[in-house]
Amino acid sequence: MIKFDTAAFFLDQRLIPEVPTTARHLSDLRGIFADTNAYESVIIHDNPLIYQVASVEPADGDGQLHYGLGMLLPGRIGDEYYMTKGHFHAYRPAAEIYVTLRGEGVMLLEDESGVSRLSPMHTNTIVYVPGHTAHRTINTGAEPLMYLGIYPANAGHDYASIAATNFRSVVIAVNGQPTLIPRVDYLTQFNGTGS
Numbered sequence: 001m002i003k004f005d006t007a008a009f010f011l012d013q014r015l016i017p018e019v020p021t022t023a024r025h026l027s028d029l030r031g032i033f034a035d036t037n038a039y040e041s042v043i044i045h046d047n048p049l050i051y052q053v054a055s056v057e058p059a060d061g062d063g064q065l066h067y068g069l070g071m072l073l074p075g076r077i078g079d080e081y082y083m084t085k086g087h088f089h090a091y092r093p094a095a096e097i098y099v100t101l102r103g104e105g106v107m108l109l110e111d112e113s114g115v116s117r118l119s120p121m122h123t124n125t126i127v128y129v130p131g132h133t134a135h136r137t138i139n140t141g142a143e144p145l146m147y148l149g150i151y152p153a154n155a156g157h158d159y160a161s162i163a164a165t166n167f168r169s170v171v172i173a174v175n176g177q178p179t180l181i182p183r184v185d186y187l188t189q190f191n192g193t194g195s
């Protein structure tokens with residue numbers, strides 16, 4: 001097993017000052033991965049770090065920006081790749097810019113009517129997350145996915161609204177390729193048959 005320490009993270013921390021970091025381990029992501037058997041088979045003996053985010057909040061108030069440097073590790077639980085919890089912004093109109101610094105991934109976007117789409121994340125590219133859109137970052141590559149998220153200071157996080165459905169689509173590896181399919185189809189047809 002390849003062991004990623006936090007070296008890559010600290011390398012890119014030259015971008016930001018020393019700030020508190022949020023770390024999410026597999027145990028923090030219970031209910032996120034569709035293949036519950038695969039989840040339980042890992043968590044019973046291991047609780048790996050899945051991602052961490054260093055958030056910078058220079059000032060609050062109208063017109064201010066916050067930003068966070070994220071590192072999402074590579075890996076899979078069943079057919080699904082390591083991913084973030086995902087959220088709407090508590091202040092729904094708040095948009096966000098994601099700049100991918102390193103690695104390969106996709107952003108799963110879902111609007112308030114439940115329509116989902118994928119936006120590719122490659123090194124040195126930008127994803128624009130419109131307001132009113134839930135977003136989940138997914139590492140489809142073999143290296144840590146490093147990204148900078150820049151968002152209005154008043155955006156906030158609303159995890160509960162999207163947790164109710166845990167996004168209506170899943171991204172699974174089919175013949176090694178990230179593929180977007182409706183969650184209901186995955187649960188009824190694909191579960192355990194990807195590769």
Ligand code: F6R
Pocket residue numbers: 053068070084085086087096135137149151155156157
């Ligand atoms: C902020 C933002 C990112 C995420 C980070 C972790 O609005 O989108 O900084 O917070 O990628 O993802 P979550 O917050 O979904 O655990």
Ligand code: MN
Pocket residue numbers: 087089096135149151
């Ligand atoms: Mn966000």
